[in-house]
Amino acid sequence: MQIFPPNNGGERGKGYQTLGSPPEGFEQQPENGSKGVFSISSYTQYFNVDTDIVLNRLMSSLYPIGGDFFSKIDANPDLYGLIWISTTLVFMLAAFGNCATYLMEKHSDSTTSWSFDVSYINLAAGSVYGYAIVVPVAFYFLLQYLGSNASLVRFWCLWGYSLFVFVLASFLLLIPVEFLRWIVIILAGSASACFVALNLRSYIAENLSLMVVAAFFLQFALAIFIKVWFFP
Amino acid sequence: MSHSDTVPLHPSSQSDIDEIENLIHASVQSAPATVLPARPPSPPRASIPVVSSSPFLQSNLPPPPPPSSNQKVPSVPEPPPPPSSSIAASGFGSAPNTLTEPVWDTVKRDLSRIVSNLKLVVFPNPYREDPGKALRDWDLWGPFFFIVFLGLALSWSASVKKSEVFAVAFALLAAGAVILTLNVLLLGGHIIFFQSLSLLGYCLFPLDVGALVCLLKDNVILKVIVVSVSLAWSSWAAYPFMSSAVNPRRKALALYPVFLMYVSVGFLIIAID
Numbered sequence: 154m155q156i157f158p159p160n161n162g163g164e165r166g167k168g169y170q171t172l173g174s175p176p177e178g179f180e181q182q183p184e185n186g187s188k189g190v191f192s193i194s195s196y197t198q199y200f201n202v203d204t205d206i207v208l209n210r211l212m213s214s215l216y217p218i219g220g221d222f223f224s225k226i227d228a229n230p231d232l233y234g235l236i237w238i239s240t241t242l243v244f245m246l247a248a249f250g251n252c253a254t255y256l257m258e259k260h261s262d263s264t265t266s267w268s269f270d271v272s273y274i275n276l277a278a279g280s281v282y283g284y285a286i287v288v289p290v291a292f293y294f295l296l297q298y299l300g301s302n303a304s305l306v307r308f309w310c311l312w313g314y315s316l317f318v319f320v321l322a323s324f325l326l327l328i329p330v331e332f333l334r335w336i337v338i339i340l341a342g343s344a345s346a347c348f349v350a351l352n353l354r355s356y357i358a359e360n361l362s363l364m365v366v367a368a369f370f371l372q373f374a375l376a377i378f379i380k381v382w383f384f385p
Numbered sequence: 386m387s388h389s390d391t392v393p394l395h396p397s398s399q400s401d402i403d404e405i406e407n408l409i410h411a412s413v414q415s416a417p418a419t420v421l422p423a424r425p426p427s428p429p430r431a432s433i434p435v436v437s438s439s440p441f442l443q444s445n446l447p448p449p450p451p452p453s454s455n456q457k458v459p460s461v462p463e464p465p466p467p468p469s470s471s472i473a474a475s476g477f478g479s480a481p482n483t484l485t486e487p488v489w490d491t492v493k494r495d496l497s498r499i500v501s502n503l504k505l506v507v508f509p510n511p512y513r514e515d516p517g518k519a520l521r522d523w524d525l526w527g528p529f530f531f532i533v534f535l536g537l538a539l540s541w542s543a544s545v546k547k548s549e550v551f552a553v554a555f556a557l558l559a560a561g562a563v564i565l566t567l568n569v570l571l572l573g574g575h576i577i578f579f580q581s582l583s584l585l586g587y588c589l590f591p592l593d594v595g596a597l598v599c600l601l602k603d604n605v606i607l608k609v610i611v612v613s614v615s616l617a618w619s620s621w622a623a624y625p626f627m628s629s630a631v632n633p634r635r636k637a638l639a640l641y642p643v644f645l646m647y648v649s650v651g652f653l654i655i656a657i658d
Contacts, residue, residue, distance in 0.1 A: 156396040193570050203634040233572075237642060244649045251656060269543075269656040271550050 159183060161220040177374065198233040210234060216315040216345035217322075222311060223356045226284045230306045235313025239285045240318050246277035250383030254327045256329040259385060273383065280382075284375055285312055292353075292364065301359050302376025311352055319379060334384055389399045404486055409484075499527040506587040507622045523579065528586015530652045531593050534652070538596040542603075543657045550657060554650070561646045562586060569639050574631035584626050585643070591618035592647065596654050603658065619647050 189195060209227065211234070213219060250273050258265040289308035296303040322341035326334050350369040357364065502522065504510065522622065532555060542550035566581040595630030599608045623643050631639045 194565070197571055197573055201573070202638070203632075204637040205634070207638060215562055233568075236568075237645070240642075241645060244645065244652075248649070248652050267656075267658060268545070269658065271543075271546055271553055271657075274590070340405060 170264050171310065184264075186373060196232075199230065200301050201229060202292065206233060207231070210314055211238075211317050214317045214348060215344070217344045219348075220351045220355045222314070222348070222352040223307060224305060226310050230304070232313070234311050234317075235285060238313050238320065239242040239281050242320050242323075243274070243277045245283050245320055246281065246379065246383045247274040249323045249327055250277070253327050253329065253384045257331075258325065259362055260329045276382065280375075280378065281316070285316060287310060288371060292368065296357065296361070296364065299359070299361065301361065303357075303359050307356075311349065315345050318348075320375070323379075323384075326380070334380065338376050338380040338384075342373045345348045345369070345376065346372035404464075405484055412578050429605050451631075495524070495526055498522060498524055499530070501525060502527055503590060504585070505586055506584060507608050507618075511585050523583035525579065525583055525586070526563070528583055528589070531586055531589045535589060535596055538593070538600050539653060539657050542596075543602045550653075554653060557646070557649065558589065565642050565646065568642055569627065572631050572635050572636075572639055574639060576626075576630045581626075585623065588619050588623040589650075591615040591622070592650055592654065595651075599654050605655075608655045616647050618649045623647075 206229075210222075210231075213222060213225060236242055251269055254270075255265070255267050286309075289305065289312045293303050293305045293308055318341045325337045326332065328337075346369045349372050350365045352360075353368050354365045496589065535552040535558065537550045539554045542549045543550040562582050562585040564583060566576065566578055569576055569581065570578070592612075592615050595611045598611050602608075621644070624640065627639050627643055628636045
């Protein structure tokens with residue numbers, strides 16, 4: 154692997170300290186590395202994944218019945234999935250939402266012309282990022298309060314990968330047939346919600362079925378929201 | 386560092402030049418110059434006298450405010466960029482020429498650097514496969530102009546909510562470049578933060594061209610073709626840099642977000658009418 158700049162190039166700008174530190178070992182709850190909260194190297198442990206690992210996790214998020222996601226990510230939870238799947242979803246919702254709205258209106262009234270509503274981007278970003286970040290935090294604190302042992306990073310990882318189904322579904326949601334759209338979103342929503350709920354149940358030691366059901370319904374509510382707002 | 390190569394622009398400005406030279410000689414630092422990046426020897430540059438010889442010598446970071454009170458040259462209509470290049474890469478204590486040179490010279494020097502960086506990054510050249518050489522002399526003016534131009538082009542072609550479109554485009558591109566760089570760093574790659582920002586900005590040039598063409602000619606099929614071509618060009622320009630920065634097993638993880646950003650900008654160009 155080429156390391157650059159070559160040493161005689163001279164450091165320009167802030168540069169950045171060489172990543173000398175290997176991942177910080179398998180701590181139970183690695184909040185920050187010992188290097189502090191503003192140093193990159195304290196976060197690289199959450200991105201220590203290769204392409205094939207990420208693909209593996211993506212594929213396993215499509216199987217709602219598995220229930221073994223946490224054991225897959227236990228040693229090496231990653232935040233790469235959370236960040237880039239949610240970003241992809243934001244873009245898909247904004248782009249395909251506009252297309253789908255146009256197609257639907259064209260279906261009913263053939264004189265409508267294409268107009269791009271840029272507020273879809275803001276709405277998509279707010280809702281997807283808000284959901285993906287806040288819901289796991291809420292569950293983490295609730296579970297900590299109720300005495301169960303929870304790991305925030307693993308929750309973020311789980312919820313991040315659970316959004317992958319929606320990315321795929323938004324391709325199908327372009328079809329301007331109302332009935333078909335509802336079928337697609339209900340299927341996608343249930344798959345994603347089952348994925349979250351079953352994995353959560355297998356992770357939590359205690360019998361907190363209320364949490365599991367709440368997770369299921371929240372995910373399903375996100376699916377309905379996506380359908381109603383972006384693909385009317 | 387002498388009067389012989391300082392050409393007074395106006396007879397009455399000679400005394401000003403003397404004054405400036407005296408000031409600089411009085412406070413000249415003796416810190417030796419260190420490494421100079423691969424640039425042909427430029428005219429010895431003045432340094433704005435600073436008290437400490439900090440590493441910021443070398444950087445092209447946001448320059449200090451121009452010593453406008455010292456500069457009595459006739460002002461030029463275009464906003465004179467601060468003499469960022471006058472932070473001496475060749476060390477302190479050299480000729481104070483760039484303080485008194487015409488603004489046009491400064492602008493011309495920055496423009497030529499932008500053009501040469503552009504040629505290195507975006508067009509085929511023998512240094513492409515060696516990213517270390519590709520952008521040694523990076524700067525942030527080029528990316529700034531390209532991002533603003535792209536935002537403006539999108540804003541002009543929008544028929545409603547123009548300012549929101551500009552805001553979204555600018556935020557997407559600027560934040561996107563930062564986040565992409567952080568992504569590579571977090572994946573364990575080796576790049577320099579500002580060099581990467583600079584490179585991602587220069588790779589926007591093909592999309593700028595595409596946006597300009599789409600602005601002028603409003604046909605959907607043409608837009609799709611033009612945007613696809615410029616998207617492919619941008620991705621081709623960014624590929625060697627990004628892929629060589631990380632472990633080969635993580636190459637796709639580093640390249641996918643770049644692709645995502647360019648696709649979303651391309652979509653904005655097509656969709657905004």
